[in-house]
Amino acid sequence: MPAAAPEEIDIFEKAKSLVPPDYVPSDDEEYMNEQQLAYFQMLLIEWKRSIHSAAGQTLQSLADGPIREADLNDRASSETDWGIELRTRDRQRKLVSKIDAALRRIEQGEYGYCEKTGDPIGLRRLIARPVATMTVEAQEAHERREKISRDD
Template sequence: MGTNDLSPAAAKELAARLPVLDGEDAWTAEEVIGVREDLIAEIERMRRAVEASDAELEQLMGEGSDTSGKDPGDVGSTNFERDQELSMNANARTLLEQNEAALRRLEAGEFGTCENCGNPIGKARMEVFPKATMCVRCKQRAERR
């Protein structure tokens, strides 16, 4: 499917395959299209963030590591700035990968299934946090470890 529009018929068929918790309404084609569009927009936003961060890192790394004759405070500040940019770059890449994985799961009809126990994650949770890969119970167990 990729970034092409999802036809209403395909969205309806996909919605019928997505799991929900007991008591939740089934996914609608419109909801599937909305979540998909949100994921695609977030992926594009994160790609731009990664590109900007890559450019910033390239500039920071291009300043060289020659510290001779430089004020120690300036060297420390430059090193701190590089570390911060590296951290932000890694975070942006992680978020990009999580959103791309969520889109793949959605398009494969696996969206909303806990990767740990195989039970539904819950429609409400997926609408708020579409990158979720675990139900609340499994996520809480994983965080306690």
Template sequence: MEQKDLDFFREYLTQELEEIQKKGEHTLEDMSNQNAVYADPADRASHESDQAFTLRLRDRDRKLIKKIREALGRIEDGTFGICEECGEDISISRLKARPVTTLCIECKSKQEEEEQLLKP
């Protein structure tokens, strides 16, 4: 992979990481500032449902943060864009669609097929 591509992905992943962290901080601020009293139980239930949904999103973001940091580590150690399964290069188009991926499209497809066979 060319240096300009690595620089692109490093910058992109760093920006994604910063955005996710800002969303997390914003969520914490919102939740700590909400001491509302609800007269209607339906309003309270709706609010709690919204909070639960937001927390699920932040949990998903937390997992993505780990993957982004790992991808940034692969950029630094020279293994970014190399399939962990077959050792071939992962296409730039696949990396643009999913920059944290560790598998080329062929190996990912094979993995998904095997997972489908194992499902009851």
């Protein structure tokens, strides 16, 4: 897996200097102030690092050797486990691109605001899902439209 880019390390270190260790964004502050943005940058970069680390462990396990179970049932079980692991890594690969997009939105000053309505997404939602791009209401409307178009 690729190592963290030097500029990403610099961004992380700068963000870390702006955020106290026990800081949690609060509704009592100005929305998306410098400290909140730094908090979310750190959160996103750490999340990305953990995904890369897990992917590296998966690659190492695959490189250690093929599955050679003597019993057919054991082999089938091992292959099923590997299939699940590889699907998980694929989902995480897609998540990394969402994390990168969120980091770009922070740099562009667009992070924390709904891409459909321009309204604040809200701290609780962003803490729960830092890659969120829409408010809960906009996301629900989007999902309803998707469901209707699928049912047609």
